[in-house]
Amino acid sequence: MMEDIDRIMEVMDDAFEPRWGEAWTRGQVSSLLTLPSTHYRLVDSAGARPVDHAPTAGFTLVRAVPGEEELLLIGVKPQDRASGLGRKLLDFLVRDARSRGAERVFLEMRENNPAVNLYVNAGFRQIGRRSGYYKTTDGVRLDAITFALDF
Numbered sequence: 001m002m003e004d005i006d007r008i009m010e011v012m013d014d015a016f017e018p019r020w021g022e023a024w025t026r027g028q029v030s031s032l033l034t035l036p037s038t039h040y041r042l043v044d045s046a047g048a049r050p051v052d053h054a055p056t057a058g059f060t061l062v063r064a065v066p067g068e069e070e071l072l073l074i075g076v077k078p079q080d081r082a083s084g085l086g087r088k089l090l091d092f093l094v095r096d097a098r099s100r101g102a103e104r105v106f107l108e109m110r111e112n113n114p115a116v117n118l119y120v121n122a123g124f125r126q127i128g129r130r131s132g133y134y135k136t137t138d139g140v141r142l143d144a145i146t147f148a149l150d151f
């Protein structure tokens with residue numbers, strides 16, 4: 001487990017722009033992963049599970065409740081983007097969630113995140129908006145948009 005947290009944090013530190021305040025700390029990730037209802041997936045630049053000293057290119061963190069799963073975070077290192085890894089991680093998420101008995105996956109995204117293309121292309125639809133939910137490091141409030149994919 002320790003090594004996988006290192007891998008998650010390796011991507012976290014590169015993938016999330018500090019100004020949005022979205023990255024989680026190591027402490028937050030490690031306490032989340034002590035809960036049996038949380039899951040993660042790691043990929044290398046070829047979309048496989050990283051082994052040995054292969055660098056990690058991306059990860060997802062997911063929380064499950066009966067019937068539903070929530071994508072908490074998805075990140076791909078900047079140098080590994082635009083080659084389908086984000087989509088691959090979402091496809092893994094859908095497959096894994098189905099196999100765990102979920103009927104739906106949802107996620108929340110800040111309103112100006114270009115990741116919207118990724119979610120819409122994967123079949124997610126907007127189901128809600130929370131006004132001023134996120135606060136950037138320079139104090140700007142941004143809405144959260146909720147997306148869902150029903151199986």
Ligand SMILES: CC(C)(COP(=O)(O)OP(=O)(O)OC[C@H]1O[C@@H](n2cnc3c(N)ncnc32)[C@H](O)[C@@H]1OP(=O)(O)O)[C@@H](O)C(=O)NCCC(=O)NCCS
Pocket residue numbers: 015016017022072073074075076077080081082083084085086087088109113114115117118119121
């Ligand atoms: C969102 C993210 C995971 C996408 O990873 P990726 O490996 O580049 O995704 P893919 O290569 O599978 O791209 C999938 C689609 O989404 C679009 N897309 C994804 N991220 C984009 C971005 N930053 N800007 C523009 N388009 C983007 C691509 O155009 C692509 O569509 P296409 O295949 O029709 O061209 C990556 O940009 C990232 O880590 N962003 C920072 C962290 C973040 O904001 N995460 C989401 C909120 S938790």
